[in-house]
Amino acid sequence: MDDSSSMAGSLWKEAKQALATLAGVASQYxxxxxxxxxxxxYESITGVTDSKAVHEQFTNLQPRGPTPIGHRLDIILGDYFRxxxxxxxxxxxGDYFARKQIKPVNVIIITDGAPTDDPESVIVSFAKRLDADKWPLAQVGIQFVQIGNSRRATQFLVELDDNLKQTHHIRDIVDTTPYIGQLNAEMLIKILLGGINRRVDTKGGAAVMY
Structure with missing residues (x-):
């Protein structure tokens, strides 16, 4: 969750609501x-299983500081890659079942603006490691959810989504979705699966809806 100073005010409220909705749905699976x-x-909240818990935990949190997306991604994914x-x-x-015991991870980043560091190099580095060790395409996904309407942020996120695979010759593990005040079923599917399912990334949540 982007808790930088630019998220203060109405954006913080929108981000909290988006996160609460996503947490409630994701915990069902x-x-x-x-x-x-x-x-x-740096106080993480683990094992959240309902939207009420999100609202309770946010009571004493206020946005502050820069937008170090790359740094935090490096820490979070670094732990997972260990x-x-x-x-x-x-x-x-000789333990041929060891890989199957590691659950896939989907990192959802709710943010309003472009980062103040370099998440691209972090993402590229981890994607190359996934390719080198032949992990399944759905092992790691990164989904950016944009809060607000910053053109600079939109441009940055679109470039991450569309250009990394071609520029660096890596698997596509990034997807982006704009948040427009409410999350319908199709948007929820795209956010929860877009970073690890190519059909959802390119065609939206409708690609897997019946």
Missing amino acids: DANGVDIHFLNH DLDAAKRQEDA
């Missing part, structure tokens, strides 16, 4: 709930 991390507040690396070592040692 993962009994462990979702973990919430912030860019500037588990991936350990599973690969176990597989190399």
Whole structure:
């Protein structure tokens, strides 16, 4: 969650509501709930299973500071990749089920603006590691949800979504979705699956709706 100073006011309220909705839906598919991390507040919230818990936890949090998306991604995915690396070592040692025990991860970043650091290089580095070790295409997904209407942020996010694969010759693990005040079923599917499902990324949530 982007908790930078630019998120103060109505954007913070919108972001909280979007996160509460997403947490409520995502927890229906993962009994462990979702973990919430912030860019500037280092107190993470783990195992959230309903939207009420999101509102309660946000009571004493106020936006502050810059937008270090790359730095936080590096920390969050770094922890996850240590588990991936350990599973690969176990597989190399003869445990052929080690990889299957690592659950895929979908990182959803709710933000209003362009970052103050370099998330592109972080994403590219992790994507190359996924390719090198031949992890499934759905192992890691990164979904950016844009709050507000900053053109600079929109341009940055679109470039991340559309250009990384071609520019760096890596798998496509990034998707972006604008938040327009409410989340319908199609948007929820795109946000929850767009970073790991190419049909959803290119065609939207309708691609898997029946």
